[in-house]
Amino acid sequence: xxxxxxxxxxxxxxxxxxxxxxxxxxxxxxxxxxxxxxxxxxxxxxxxxxxxxxxxxxxxxxxxxxxxxxxxxxxxxxxxxxxxxxxxxxxxxxxxxxxxxxxxxxxxxxxxxxxxxxxxxxxxxxxxxxxxxxxxxxxxxxxxxxxxxxxxxxxxxxxxxxxxxxxxxxxxxxxxxxxxxxxxxxxxxxxxxxxxxxxxxxxxxxxxxxxxxxxxxxxxxxxxxxxxxxxxxxxxxxxxxxxxxxxxxxxxxxxxxxxxxxxxxxxxxxxxxxxxxxxxxxxxxxxxxxxxxxxxxxxxxxxxxxxxxxxxxxxxxxxxxxxxxxxxxxxxxxxxxxxxxxxxxxxxxxxxxxxxxxxxxxxxxxxxxxxxxxxxxxxxxxxxxxxxxxxxxxxxxx
Ligand SMILES: [Zn+2]
Numbered sequence: 001x002x003x004x005x006x007x008x009x010x011x012x013x014x015x016x017x018x019x020x021x022x023x024x025x026x027x028x029x030x031x032x033x034x035x036x037x038x039x040x041x042x043x044x045x046x047x048x049x050x051x052x053x054x055x056x057x058x059x060x061x062x063x064x065x066x067x068x069x070x071x072x073x074x075x076x077x078x079x080x081x082x083x084x085x086x087x088x089x090x091x092x093x094x095x096x097x098x099x100x101x102x103x104x105x106x107x108x109x110x111x112x113x114x115x116x117x118x119x120x121x122x123x124x125x126x127x128x129x130x131x132x133x134x135x136x137x138x139x140x141x142x143x144x145x146x147x148x149x150x151x152x153x154x155x156x157x158x159x160x161x162x163x164x165x166x167x168x169x170x171x172x173x174x175x176x177x178x179x180x181x182x183x184x185x186x187x188x189x190x191x192x193x194x195x196x197x198x199x200x201x202x203x204x205x206x207x208x209x210x211x212x213x214x215x216x217x218x219x220x221x222x223x224x225x226x227x228x229x230x231x232x233x234x235x236x237x238x239x240x241x242x243x244x245x246x247x248x249x250x251x252x253x254x255x256x257x258x259x260x261x262x263x264x265x266x267x268x269x270x271x272x273x274x275x276x277x278x279x280x281x282x283x284x285x286x287x288x289x290x291x292x293x294x295x296x297x298x299x300x301x302x303x304x305x306x307x308x309x310x311x312x313x314x315x316x317x318x319x320x321x322x323x324x325x326x327x328x329x330x331x332x333x334x335x336x337x338x339x340x341x342x343x344x345x346x347x348x349x350x351x352x353x354x355x356x357x358x359x360x361x362x363x364x365x366x367x368x369x370x371x372x373x374x375x376x377x378x379x380x381x382x383x384x385x386x387x388x389x390x391x392x393x394x395x396x397x398x
Pocket of ligand 1 (some may be wrong): 074076084234312
């Protein structure tokens with residue numbers, strides 16, 4: 001395959017803290033008037049445009065900013081049905097307790113494979129159009145052996161970052177038989193799903209009747225680990241709880257939401273900052289009109305953070321990483337540079353990936369171009385579609 005030089009980059013964010021000649025004041029490895037050479041889907045060279053070697057092809061982005069493609073490390077894209085009425089009700093003051101998952105489960109079970117494939121494909125196109133180049137996709141709206149495996153088969157057509165979330169909710173038919181459902185998730189369902197997944201996740205929220213207790217979550221994660229899956233946890237979203245503690249104890253790659261944290265939780269995350277990333281999902285707080293996680297405090301304490309959309313039909317039906325960045329800056333006290341790092345190299349770390357999130361030779365050529373001269377516009381121009389994925393089409397996470 002031929003090499004292409006991308007020129008006309010007014011500002012290039014590399015996240016490469018070792019890049020010579022770059023501005024490292026915000027840890028972005030930022031170069032002005034830069035060029036990037038892409039070959040065989042990988043970065044071959046990064047540097048000032050004036051020193052770019054010859055290449056076979058040339059692409060001029062016309063004075064725009066280029067940033068690492070966004071890594072959306074938390075999404076629930078495999079679902080059918082429409083819950084817009086639930087959102088409208090919630091906005092009039094009906095408190096959200098997560099009970100609406102069941103309606104998505106029924107619609108997802110009723111959908112054909114082709115319907116699900118088309119729905120996921122359309123959502124991924126939406127993401128790419130907004131600059132996302134890697135997406136993690138969870139199952140969790142099937143909640144039967146067959147429907148969870150089917151959800152993961154569909155997800156795997158679009159990304160290598162697939163997550164088995166049979167422990168998303170106790171389905172209605174098991175409400176009075178919780179232990180049986182946990183046994184199913186860790187037994188027959190796990191056997192069917194593990195070959196299709198890289199990760200296992202659990203909704204650990206003891207206050208919520210259809211979510212899972214600490215003991216149940218530990219059983220689910222242990223079984224997933226024994227089956228060779230990496231660990232992720234939904235924790236501390238709706239109130240204080242054991243999710244963060246459990247995630248750290250078990251060496252999970254990510255604990256997601258982290259809205260209600262104790263001092264001990266934060267200390268545990270700081271101590272585990274090489275292992276466990278706190279993934280913040282402010283789109284969920286926005287869409288449920290809830291309080292935001294204290295991202296400023298986490299960063300100041302030394303916690304590793306990531307940002308992702310949580311794109312799902314109930315609590316945040318937005319696929320937009322730029323929207324999440326704007327929320328992180330406006331509502332959670334991050335600088336625009338911190339938010340951008342959390343949404344790229346931070347979320348790559350939460351997926352234990354070092355081939356994405358940083359623009360350096362050898363890494364995947366996953367880039368986003370901004371219709372703006374600087375990355376600052378991502379949070380400065382909320383709701384304006386300035387970001388789009390620059391990488392070739394058809395590659396999302398593999
Ligand atoms: Zn989620």
